[in-house]
Amino acid sequence: MPPNQRLVTIEDTRELMLPSFQWNWVPLLTRNANAEGLGEVTMLDLMVTSLRMRPDRILLGEMRTQREAEVLFEAMHTGHSVYSTIHADTAMQMIRRLTAPPMNMPPTDIESVHLAVVQYRDRRKNLRRTLEICEILPGAQDEALSVNVIYRWRPRDDTFDKVGEPTKFLKELNLHTGMTKDEILADQKNRAAILKWMVKNKLNDINSVGKIMSMYYSQPDEILEIAKSSLAASKVI
Incomplete structure (x- = not known):
């Protein structure tokens, strides 16, 4: 942000x-x-x-x-x-918790949620992972809400699978920013390049991450060029 x-x-x-x-x-x-x-x-x-x-x-x-x-x-x-x-094992369970007692939220309100990010803690290996990233999709007429799983963690080899394509999220971004699907995906690719550069340079403490985020929003082209050029983190931090 x-x-x-x-x-x-x-x-x-x-x-x-x-x-x-x-x-x-x-x-x-x-x-x-x-x-x-x-x-x-x-x-x-x-x-x-x-x-x-x-x-x-x-x-x-x-x-x-x-x-x-x-x-x-x-x-x-x-x-x-x-x-x-909210405590829930999956995005679908989150919907059930919100719509059932004691919360009793109407499904039309829950449609306002853009993304559900489910965190999982593997207590045996002492790891914390993002289990799945999902969109909450409205049901047709009287049908129940549904979940569009975009990414899911694979515990066997500790990797992430792309399960589906975002639909609602892309429409919302297009509506509020005017960006086309290709522009949104290109922007996503640029952000991924910066994140990979940060991982490579072990920029994971809160202040380093905050500084890179600040630079991205004030000087996006400059920080992207640094990431793509694989410059050392010492040149930035």
């Missing part, structure tokens, strides 16, 4: 960390009630407050209740870019 955009994060306990420079970040934390039962600040309180801060992006640490889900999806409908986490 561009570092000049305002990001509001909402958590119970401070866990998220952002790069230490050039970020317009407003971290909000919940607060328990005092001995008299006063002064409690809930996630719902903070979500409502965050909408008054003119955020570009809102990140909710974990969605737990129906009311939190309602406010979160309302933020999406009012044009905010929203991110959150």
